[in-house]
Amino acid sequence: MPEPFDGADASTREALLLSAREAFAERGFDAASVRTITAGAGANLGAITYHFGSKRALYDAVVDGAVGPLADRLTALIAEPRPALERVAAVVRTMFEYFDAHPDTPRLLLQELANGRMLPDAALRHMGRLFAALTTLVSEGQAEGTMRPGEPRLMALTIIAHPVHANLFRSVLRDIAGVDLAEAPVRARVIANAEAFVRGGLAVWPEEGGA
Amino acid sequence: MPEPFDGADASTREALLLSAREAFAERGFDAASVRTITAGAGANLGAITYHFGSKRALYDAVVDGAVGPLADRLTALIAEPRPALERVAAVVRTMFEYFDAHPDTPRLLLQELANGRMLPDAALRHMGRLFAALTTLVSEGQAEGTMRPGEPRLMALTIIAHPVHANLFRSVLRDIAGVDLAEAPVRARVIANAEAFVRGGLAVWPEEGGA
DNA sequence: GGGCTATTCATACATACGTATGAAACAGAG
């Protein structure tokens, strides 16, 4: 159960968002009860209804607040004037770093997917623009002659698959493979490996020449 | 809601497993109610308690039945005497094919992960032996001189990340990227891209020579 | 065909849930 937040500096609304994010990521939408969330926020049982209208609306706000900043950072990074493969590696690294700072994000994202429900509209829009940026990035890399030919949409997908997967399977990795992403040196090696993997998977092979 | 199965040829126990697998994958553990599952199996409300003891035990059996066969097929494939990179590509292809035949498997797998709960022991064991086989496969590839250096455990992880990710984000891919894995030609191109990606990400680069 | 075990069935129970309601407390303006 989340620790009650101090009601003095944080408004009830913010405290609810914080507590809800923790609870949803920890236990899923269904299992995270309104009572747990409000208690964790040090707020009254009715606070969610008052401030957000419903539990679902609160969830949408939480997911939006988790995915939006990540998509912002990544799209900004992709827009930088650097070689495409460097930007790809930076995307991978940034995703790992973001997930490390906010370990609840991948779980938050995947819960509704795993449950077969639709993601909140806002989250879908964030993912849509991120995906579009990645696709453009791949096209630019192909135009540069540094990325192998192939459908940019499909290749864009490969860029984010590994970071998401690794962070999602965090606990399984630790228990089964003995790879603990919480340890900084381990995480550094995982990130380095992921970068090398994605570069290798997308780059033009030397023997295949420029185009 | 699942369609009731014929109670004649299928035992109640099997019908429960089938209906539960569908319901759990469709709606998640919490949202799939005992009443929905038993109705879908054409069985009585008490059937789950009688045959499995509890809803959770039924879930464990379902997950075990979903992950076990996949791990079996993959480990058998990995044991074949072929070049490592070919076996890696075969693993990727087989995972896509399995997920195509059983689209509920990745969701089933990831639900509890996403919820931060522990996977059933049986599922963890299956994943453990699959992971061990993949790690060995990478080591063999490195010994062959066909795979780049790096930690086999981390590289093994990259092999399965993309298939799992692609199949998990199936609906998002369709809605956002216009990539529908249900269409056979699209799926073929996705698989080909995934194979190329994983090969490129794991292989030794020509300029880097043999060792 | 009688008796036994395995299974199915209808129903009851306690509990946890999300939301609604209306009163209370509060803050700020005039």
Add this chain to the structure above:
DNA sequence: CTCTGTTTCATACGTATGTATGAATAGCCC
């Protein structure tokens, strides 16, 4: 100080859930 709009609070309601219970039924060996 009083009024007004906002926010908090305790509580109630209806519903859905997983499981327990004990009677009814079916299959089967001897």
